Amino acid sequence: MSASVGMEKVNTVAGLLTRGRLHPTAVVHADRAQTEAPSQPWCIAFSGGADSLALLILVLAHWPGMRSSLVALHFNHRLRGEASDADERFCREVCAALGVSLRVGQWENARADAGETEAREARQRFFANAMESVGAKILWTGHHRDDVAETLLMRIARGSSSAGLAAPRPVQQRRDGRCFLRPLIAISRQEIEDALRAAKLTWREDATNAGRDFFRNRVRHDVLPALKKAAENDALAGVALTRELLDEDDAALETWLAELMPDGSGATDTSLDLRPLVGRPRALWRRALRRWTPLTELARAGFEDVLALCLRGYGRANAGDGWVEMCEGVLYFQSATDGDESSTAWAAVSLVVGGRLFLPDGGRLTAQSISLKEARELIAARAIDVDREALVATNARELRVRRKRVGDRYHPLGAPGSAKLQDLFVNRKIPVSQRQIWPLVCEPDEKIVWIPGFPPAEGSKITDTSVTVVRLTYEIGTHTVHPQSQRVNVRS
Numbered sequence: 001m002s003a004s005v006g007m008e009k010v011n012t013v014a015g016l017l018t019r020g021r022l023h024p025t026a027v028v029h030a031d032r033a034q035t036e037a038p039s040q041p042w043c044i045a046f047s048g049g050a051d052s053l054a055l056l057i058l059v060l061a062h063w064p065g066m067r068s069s070l071v072a073l074h075f076n077h078r079l080r081g082e083a084s085d086a087d088e089r090f091c092r093e094v095c096a097a098l099g100v101s102l103r104v105g106q107w108e109n110a111r112a113d114a115g116e117t118e119a120r121e122a123r124q125r126f127f128a129n130a131m132e133s134v135g136a137k138i139l140w141t142g143h144h145r146d147d148v149a150e151t152l153l154m155r156i157a158r159g160s161s162s163a164g165l166a167a168p169r170p171v172q173q174r175r176d177g178r179c180f181l182r183p184l185i186a187i188s189r190q191e192i193e194d195a196l197r198a199a200k201l202t203w204r205e206d207a208t209n210a211g212r213d214f215f216r217n218r219v220r221h222d223v224l225p226a227l228k229k230a231a232e233n234d235a236l237a238g239v240a241l242t243r244e245l246l247d248e249d250d251a252a253l254e255t256w257l258a259e260l261m262p263d264g265s266g267a268t269d270t271s272l273d274l275r276p277l278v279g280r281p282r283a284l285w286r287r288a289l290r291r292w293t294p295l296t297e298l299a300r301a302g303f304e305d306v307l308a309l310c311l312r313g314y315g316r317a318n319a320g321d322g323w324v325e326m327c328e329g330v331l332y333f334q335s336a337t338d339g340d341e342s343s344t345a346w347a348a349v350s351l352v353v354g355g356r357l358f359l360p361d362g363g364r365l366t367a368q369s370i371s372l373k374e375a376r377e378l379i380a381a382r383a384i385d386v387d388r389e390a391l392v393a394t395n396a397r398e399l400r401v402r403r404k405r406v407g408d409r410y411h412p413l414g415a416p417g418s419a420k421l422q423d424l425f426v427n428r429k430i431p432v433s434q435r436q437i438w439p440l441v442c443e444p445d446e447k448i449v450w451i452p453g454f455p456p457a458e459g460s461k462i463t464d465t466s467v468t469v470v471r472l473t474y475e476i477g478t479h480t481v482h483p484q485s486q487r488v489n490v491r492s
Helices: 007-016 024-036 050-062 064-069 082-098 116-134 145-158 189-198 215-231 235-260 262-266 282-290 300-312 372-380 421-427
Strands: 042-045 070-076 101-106 138-140 171-173 179-181 271-273 315-318 322-327 330-335 349-352 356-358 364-370 389-393 398-402 440-442 448-450 469-475 479-482 487-490
Touching (some): 007 189, 024 171, 042 050, 050 082, 050 189, 145 215, 145 235, 372 389
Antiparallel strands (some): 171 179, 271 330, 315 322, 349 398, 398 440, 479 487
16 A cells, blocks of 8 residues: 655545534634644544544644644554554655654554453553653544444443443543544544545555454444444434534533532542532432542442432442442542451441431431330231331430440340350341441440341340330341341342
8 A cells, every 4th residue: 555645635635524524623622722832742643544544634734834743643553463563654654755753652562362442541551651752732533423423332332321422522631631632523434535535545454343353343344334224314413413412411411510519529539528419410419429539440330329329318338449428418438448357347326215327238227215005006916027127125215226246145035045146147148248237226235135137135025014115117228138038138
């Protein structure tokens, strides 16, 4: 393939793919950047493929004043042997013909079995380092309308929010200060290739793009053509419009969240104040949580558990390498390395008779004083749910709720004697992960009167001499006891 690129060919491509054909948001951003920082370099991702070649030509043609400041970036993945080296040579020849500076990187740790994600991450590291080296903040990439459709379909299959479905964006401002410009997302792959052919230009084809080893390739070759055929209209235009609408919705939600929680509302690595979001749509809660440092890497299932916890307004949930707890509208994070023998540790708390207590597992305990007559009527009518309720004889006005301790013993009502609490938990098949957060209701002197899922304590049974009776109720948190099977189901 010839890399001969003269101004006549450049003008031919630019005449067919005019500034008006490029995405307007990217064009406006580029114009502003040129005006405000004319001496700051621009970088262009240049693989040698049709889209990157067209992009290089169009940036040169439509922003000619930046020619001397352009730096093309080519990353040799070294995955296709001689073909990869031929891509590099082609890029060098094109840049030499156009008078554009070129920087080449190579994947030193390339492996034949490397996945798509690994290759992309290696390429992005090279781009970041090269941009820092030349002092560039803008990176142009050749994503086109077909890429938009492929990405949308892939993310629908995997599950994604409006923010994810709105990618790739014409302008992507990154947290590290870099900005990615994608002006070609308004143009189809076919239009790009037709323009290059009209100029009698050739480009490099990656043979691996024809295979079906990668998800994107399968979408490109199998799904997208079928969609175009089934739609009986310009499916790419429809997808492009969908992306624009999702981008608008995403921007609106971002603006609304920023108004409710300016500057993160004082978020720290250990706490997040969510009170401004009370009564607001679920989408805002999701966004606020996703950007909170302790949750940024949390897997989907775990994240959904935390979201449900926050919307409920109380409780505790696993957060990957630690735990989060919701208390009075504030979400707190505790690292697994910060606790004692268990990351689920929680301090003993008081339960006032006549009151209610929120538990770390997301459950609730209530204590209600009733008369001996009422207690006997409830027992006679079998109106007590033995799995989550207990009637105990106690004169205490305030009980203690704590987690288990080493050496704890318990004597359930009707049992021949006491047993180690550890053995009782094992017999009930209570998971190890739940044992440290299982609530124990005690007298002020620490004598256990009831454990949810078990009968009340023998020493707290109701007799004819009982003066006061307390009805204890456990409302389900992250676990519930099923007596029929005597096992614990952990609720997702």
